[in-house]
Structures are given as structure tokens and as C-alpha cells.
Amino acid sequence: xxxxxxxxxxxxxxxxxxxxxxxxxxxxxxxxxxxxxxxxxxxxxxxxxxxxxxxxxxxxxxxxxxxxxxxxxxxxxxxxxxxxxxxxxxxxxxxxxxxxxxxxxxxxxxxxxxxxxxxxxxxxxxxxxxxxxxxxxxxxxxxxxxxxxxxx
Amino acid sequence: xxxxxxxxxxxxxxxxxxxxxxxxxxxxxxxxxxxxxxxxxxxxxxxxxxxxxxxxxxxxxxxxxxxxxxxxxxxxxxxxxxxxxxxxxxxxxxxxxxxxxxxxxxxxxxxxxxxxxxxxxxxxxxxxxxxxxxxxxxxxxxxxxxxxxxxxxxxxxxxxxxxxxxxxxxxxxxxxxxxxxxxxxxxxxxxxxxxxxxxxxxxxxxxxxxxxxxxxxxxxxxxxxxxxxxxxxxxxxxxxxxxxxxxxxxxxxxxxxxxxxxxxxxxxxxxxxxxxxxxxxxxxxxxxxxxxxxxxxxxxxxxx
Numbered sequence: 001x002x003x004x005x006x007x008x009x010x011x012x013x014x015x016x017x018x019x020x021x022x023x024x025x026x027x028x029x030x031x032x033x034x035x036x037x038x039x040x041x042x043x044x045x046x047x048x049x050x051x052x053x054x055x056x057x058x059x060x061x062x063x064x065x066x067x068x069x070x071x072x073x074x075x076x077x078x079x080x081x082x083x084x085x086x087x088x089x090x091x092x093x094x095x096x097x098x099x100x101x102x103x104x105x106x107x108x109x110x111x112x113x114x115x116x117x118x119x120x121x122x123x124x125x126x127x128x129x130x131x132x133x134x135x136x137x138x139x140x141x142x143x144x145x146x147x148x149x150x151x152x
Numbered sequence: 153x154x155x156x157x158x159x160x161x162x163x164x165x166x167x168x169x170x171x172x173x174x175x176x177x178x179x180x181x182x183x184x185x186x187x188x189x190x191x192x193x194x195x196x197x198x199x200x201x202x203x204x205x206x207x208x209x210x211x212x213x214x215x216x217x218x219x220x221x222x223x224x225x226x227x228x229x230x231x232x233x234x235x236x237x238x239x240x241x242x243x244x245x246x247x248x249x250x251x252x253x254x255x256x257x258x259x260x261x262x263x264x265x266x267x268x269x270x271x272x273x274x275x276x277x278x279x280x281x282x283x284x285x286x287x288x289x290x291x292x293x294x295x296x297x298x299x300x301x302x303x304x305x306x307x308x309x310x311x312x313x314x315x316x317x318x319x320x321x322x323x324x325x326x327x328x329x330x331x332x333x334x335x336x337x338x339x340x341x342x343x344x345x346x347x348x349x350x351x352x353x354x355x356x357x358x359x360x361x362x363x364x365x366x367x368x369x370x371x372x373x374x375x376x377x378x379x380x381x382x383x384x385x386x387x388x389x390x391x392x393x394x395x396x397x398x399x400x401x402x403x404x405x406x407x408x409x410x411x412x413x414x415x416x417x418x419x420x421x422x423x424x425x426x427x428x429x430x431x432x433x434x435x436x437x438x439x440x441x442x443x444x445x446x447x448x449x450x451x452x453x454x455x456x
Binding site: 017043044049050053055056057058071072098126144147149152 | 230300314
């Protein structure tokens with residue numbers, strides 16, 4: 001069951017998306033925000049049914065707990081709107097990321113990004129989310145999405 | 153290879169199949185591998201260029217600009233599958249949403265009754281341009297996991313997921329209802345030849361009684377003038393024409409003609425085992441695998 005997303009949660013997400021990824025808050029204007037279990041926030045359409053009948057909305061954009069964690073699907077769907085904390089990966093790094101491995105980055109990657117959640121790209125195609133800690137990129141790809149033999 | 157096909161199967165379907173000889177031979181040949189580009193995410197030219205670069209040859213089909221056949225077994229390992237730019241789907245399974253493309257673009261509320269795993273749902277959302285509201289329902293909570301995965305992966309933002317048996321679905325009316333009914337699936341024998349081992353005429357009849365209930369329930373969820381799309385991947389008249397006949401006899405429903413430029417449909421039956429059906433049922437369509445090199449399908453377009 002979902003419920004309308006409390007204003008506090010929505011505000012935290014909008015601020016996160018603006019400060020972390022440079023996405024203007026107006027981008028989210030067409031969507032309604034819903035809250036699922038364990039702080040899972042989704043955007044979706046106006047519900048033609050009472051919300052008590054709805055199991056989930058598409059799409060899950062972030063997990064809001066102590067911090068805001070963007071979802072893989074959010075980055076894959078709206079990555080083109082992300083202006084900052086974008087990290088381009090090489091072919092080999094992309095294959096490592098898709099197989100679920102952490103990646104050690106070199107300095108050129110780190111100039112434009114700060115510690116925290118980052119959006120990962122291959123040839124401008126949004127791949128998903130990583131957690132940057134120094135030069136370590138900690139893989140945030142859910143197990144169900146991992147692909148050990150990515151063809152590139 | 154014909155020995156693989158049960159005699160009862162051929163006895164039942166050869167007399168009603170278009171081009172019966174071709175029907176028999178195609179049943180034991182594997183289906184074309186196919187996918188569609190997801191226009192909510194992928195740009196056709198860019199996707200095709202990337203696939204070509206990794207050795208995947210794609211051929212377009214004449215009836216849907218985003219549908220393609222291909223020549224490999226590992227398309228699911230491609231970057232475009234990983235990012236949701238493409239959706240691997242059998243060609244005939246794309247038809248029920250496509251024949252309602254115009255209505256989907258105008259509909260404010262749409263219900264996909266038996267939505268898991270989401271192949272048709274994600275195509276419906278794409279045809280709705282991710283606008284208005286689509287309810288993706290499935291009675292199986294386990295199957296809903298896959299449905300959610302595919303909806304999220306496809307970048308769909310106009311969909312809400314529900315988990316009801318159709319008979320207890322909350323009292324609401326929709327502009328369009330899609331009922332791709334649970335069926336014997338004998339239209340997919342090219343992909344699942346094991347189905348021949350478990351196939352019996354009784355199996356088709358057992359699905360039919362459930363389908364007759366479902367179609368009445370789905371119809372009752374329509375607004376006045378709303379559109380119901382009923383489909384199965386079965387050849388069995390019991391699961392198709394007889395189900396529509398039941399609807400026409402119990403509700404004030406009108407059948408609409410079906411066409412899709414570049415695709416060859418065959419008219420549905422108006423007689424089965426000596427029993428005359430409502431002649432309007434000829435407006436429904438059968439998809440014989442030999443006519444377009446696809447799976448078998450049946451589709452009806454109904455107006456309330």
C-alpha cells in the first residue's frame with residue numbers, strides 16, 4: 001500500500017536532486033509523489049482509485065531514510081537531466097560496474113565530483129548510481145540488475 | 153518433425169487454420185527472435201547502431217516502427233537491454249496494445265487486468281506517451297514483482313500497480329480495459345514445444361470457463377462507450393470466439409473491426425463444432441503463426 005508522500009520527504013528529495021545532480025525542482029511538477037514502505041518514494045500519475053488499493057507506483061525514484069539515496073531506475077530514466085556529479089566510465093569500468101564490482105577511479109574522474117552519490121554514464125548513456133568515497137566508487141547496482149557478461 | 157505434434161492438436165486446428173500445410177510445418181520451427189525499442193527511453197537510430205556494433209543484425213517489421221527481429225541468443229546481455237532502451241518481446245504479443253493505439257492516446261484511465269510480467273503494460277504506457285493513468289493489475293503477488301521490475305526499468309511514470317482478483321477489483325470505471333486472459337497458451341508452441349506434451353482439449357475448456365467470468369468482469373469495469381481489448385495466445389475457439397459469444401449474449405456490447413497496416417489478420421470463426429455463433433464475431437481476428445511468422449493469437453475489440 002502507498003500513501004501520499006509527506007511534504008518533508010518530498011522537500012528532502014527535491015533539495016537533494018537540485019544540489020546533488022543539478023535537477024531543477026520544476027522538473028518534478030508533472031508528477032505526484034507517493035511513499036511506500038521503508039522510505040521508498042515513487043513518482044506516478046493521479047490515482048483513479050483510492051490509494052489504499054494501490055500496491056505501488058511507477059517509478060521508484062529514491063529511498064529516504066537518514067540520507068536520500070537515488071534509485072538506479074531514476075538515474076537510468078532521467079540521467080539526461082543530471083548536470084553535476086556525473087562520472088563517465090570506460091568500457092572496462094562499465095563492464096565491472098554492471099557485474100556489481102566496486103571501481104577505483106583515477107584523478108580525472110574526481111575533478112568534477114564530490115563524495116556522495118554520483119550518476120554513472122557510459123558514452124552519455126546513464127547506467128545507474130555509485131557512492132563515491134575518495135577515489136573509491138562503491139557499487140550501488142541492485143543484485144537483480146547485475147549483468148556479469150555485458151556486451152559492449 | 154510432425155510426430156511431435158499430437159494428432160488431437162492437428163485434428164482440432166487443421167480444419168480451421170489458414171493455409172493448413174504451412175500451419176503444420178511452422179509449428180515445429182522456432183519462432184523469430186524479436187524485441188521492440190522502448191520509445192520512452194531509447195532513440196531508434198542510436199540503439200540500432202549500438203546493437204550493430206556488437207554484431208546484432210536487426211530487421212524491421214512493416215507494422216510497427218519500433219519492432220525488430222534479430223539473430224542472436226544474447227540480446228539480454230546488451231547495454232540497451234540493461235538500461236531499458238529495448239524490451240525483448242514476441243511480435244504477436246505486441247498486437248493487442250497496437251490495435252488500440254488511437255484509443256490509448258485518448259484514454260484518461262486504462263486498466264490492464266492481468267498485467268504481469270508487464271510486456272503489454274510497458275507497451276501500453278509507451279503508446280499513452282507516459283501520460284494519464286494506467287492501472288497494472290495482477291492477482292498474483294509473486295508475479296507482481298516481475299511486473300514492477302519491468303515497469304521501473306522501462307521508465308514508465310504513468311502507472312500504478314494493484315493486486316486484486318478481477319472479481320474483487322474496486323468499483324471503478326475505465327476508458328479502456330485490456331484483458332490478456334490467462335489461457336492454455338497453445339499459440340506459443342513454437343517457443344515452448346513442451347506444451348505439446350501437456351496439451352489436451354480438456355485443458356482448453358478448463359481455461360474457457362474462467363475466461364468467460366473474466367471478460368464479463370472486465371466489461372463491467374468500462375465507462376459507457378469504453379473499449380475492451382480481449383486477447384489470448386491460444387488457438388482454441390473455446391477460449392476465444394466462444395468467450396466473445398458469451399459476452400455478446402450477456403451484455404450490451406458491440407464488436408469493432410481490427411486492422412494494423414502491414415499485418416495479416418484472419419477473421420475469427422462464426423461457427424464451431426456445428427454451433428453457430430453471433431456473426432459479428434467475424435470482426436475479431438485470429439493470428440495464425442504461418443501468416444506473419446509469429447506466435448498464434450486471438451484479439452477482440454469491444455465497445456460498451
